[in-house]
Amino acid sequence: MIGRIILKEKNFNLTKKTRLLFSYPCYAAFKYSIYPALNKEDKSVSKHVRGPTPTIGKKAKEATKTTYYTAVVVAGIGAFGLMMYAIFKELISSFSPQAVYSAAVDKISSDPRVVDMFGANIKCFGETSRRGRRQHITNLPYELEGKKGFRIRFYLQGQYRSGTVNLDARESSSGWDFRYLFVQTDSYPHQVIVVEDNRSVIDRENASEPSQFPLSLQDS
Template sequence: MSPLIKLFLRNNGANVLRSYFLTPSQFRNFSRTISALELTKKPQKPAKQENALQRSILEEVFVKEKQKPTTFSGKVAEKASNTFMYTAVAVGVGLIGAFVYVLAGEFFAQDSPQTIFNKALALVREDGRCQDIFGASIAGFGEETSRGRRRHVAHHKYEKDGMQRIRVLFHVKGDRDEGIAQAEMEQRDGDWQWRFLYVENKHRPKTTHKKTENGTHIRVAGTIEEIDKSMSSATSSIQKSGLSTWLREKIDNLMTKKIQKIYLIGNGHFDGSREPGAHQLALFLEISSIFDAQLIFQDPVCSPAELKWLQTKNVEIRQKIDTEIDLSTGIPTILVMIHGEHELFDGILKFNQKIDNLIVIGNNYGGVDWELSKLREEMPRINEFFEKSIITFFPEIYEPHGSAFSSTVIMSPLVE
């Protein structure tokens, strides 16, 4: 044993022995102290609980696993629930796919009304003549409801001679004027091609305009010489097309008595070969000559030169600008109102409660444009007249002037 250890034992041995041998009183106090320390000591948490506290709230929500059922009924219920959820997801994906398909067909397919409308409106905006009439900025939109809300573009799909066709009708509006445009496309060899695009402004005079120094536009009226040239060209076109011969045959089939009067209402200007009124007037000058009938002309917008030219052709000019045209006399009569105002035709029908021996040549009041028009409900007399008439459609295409006879029909009321 080393001297250091001997020295330690000699000096501290008694004290060490005394620390290991306690009196009963000291032992009781020591036991109480140990018990108190154990009670105040914080208990340790289980390992699983400590790990759970370390996980975030999102982990608790998303990572938490649902306890699997152990009974047969529970397993069946779980499978039914899963099947329902999978079916709901599949149906949702299917509906989204169908919606995308319909949306793509509506806006991107070649034969969709919206695609044809967009193409037609682009052509109208690029056309210099349309810019002169409507203004530099031209907007296009569908029919308006009675509350002023604009609906989708009116359209009509049909088949003729084995060809699929689609026609759209929409409004155009610019800074100077507004009007209606009709466009039609036909499917040929798998491709959709234009058949026609008609644009007509609402306010007369139509077409030929001149821009003045202050920026306004005024119409330039034709001279007698220009009217002669215009009407000669239009008459030649009518004769070459065979339209007057076709119309004579239709009139003979509809009217057993000889036509005596022809009222030409709202014909418009005819002092230029591009005016639709020139071709319309030329046709009914031919018809009046064929039947040796009196031609009566009424239009407030005609120029003095146009009125003078009519007098040289023995055309009677009706000076009154009203709808009080007596058609109830029983005299075989043709009332011509091609592209006429609906209000004017409605007024004439209201003035004549009974109509006999009458043929009306005018707008197609069974077409999609009238069906969607807000005026249809306001003018039941027109609907009644159209529904009780034999309807004969004009030829769809008149090559010399595409819009002169567009959407025109022959209406012959059935005898009750």
Template sequence: MTILAAKLSVVRIPIAAGILRLQSWPSIKPSVPFIPQQWPDFFHCSVSPAGNSSVTPSERRENLPSTSVTKKVKRAAKDVGYFAIVLAGIALTGSILYTIIQELFSKKSASGVYDDAFKICIADNRVLDVFGSSIKAHGNPNSRGRRRNIVHDSWYDDKGRLHMAMKFYIKGNLASGIVHLEVVENESKEFGYRYLIVETEGGFSKKRVVLRPLSEAVNSD
């Protein structure tokens, strides 16, 4: 213990002497001005998102289509769609009108054959003597319109000719009756009568007027 205490006393003396020496040393101010730390240029770099290091956000926005262009494209697509709908409606209306016109005015339609046969009937004096002067035609006995429910049938024969058979009703102030007829295409593709017969309704007192006999048929077999 005595030896350890002696060593510690020896250590204290140099430490104390050092403290005194520092206190008596005059203060020295640095003569060199302070130089701020500056990093070399190669340490300064900008960090960009991965995969797009050469494209800035502003450039990326410029590459995107503008809102006005997108709206114009959508509006143009809508206009094209509306135009297509209008064209389809016009085409459908045209086809319907064409069908109606063909049905009403074509001589080869059911209405055309019906009108032609009725004109032949009311122009014949034999028909007027039997049925009277004021004769009206109907598609069936219960209908009021002339062209409603016209009973007819169409077919092609083995020679490719179109046939049409028809039956309609007439009524005058003296009697009522039924008109039977058949037409067939001729060489010029026009209808000609194979037969046209008018007969009154009734039993044994039935009268018949043959307007186009079968012997006068056009292109008959």
């Protein structure tokens, strides 16, 4: 009987210890497996609520910064628009350096004397930089007796040789005309092909002397 009582007490002690041993881990596992999301949400909400409220000065600073960036963007767009307008105006203008250059290239490429001397596949281009890039054509605008003019120089490369083109174009009663247009070879001895020479007609129309302007830009 005594042995049975002792065994029951031992069993009771073992059961009590077991309950104490497993009761806390189960409670901890239940607490930290079910409630973490709720705990995090509570913390984030409390942080958001307790966070510092932006002051009036900080809001004004941010508004000023936004206004500045907006002004920079608007100014950049405006400058780009003005640049594109100037380029577009020059391209579509009937009397501009680009229009005169295009007309001169057409005349030179279709002249049989130029083709015989320089060969086929003639290419025209402007000044060449130190890095080998071909830049815009050299032009010198002027005005004489109320009429605008351009003196232009560019270069051409053919199958046989290269050369330099000089021209003078001026406004006239019919629009504009070439005062002169000639091609000169770069190799010695220099050979010159006069594609157009209207100096006598244009100068008589404008009542000016031909010697007032040089034949090429190099003589100026």
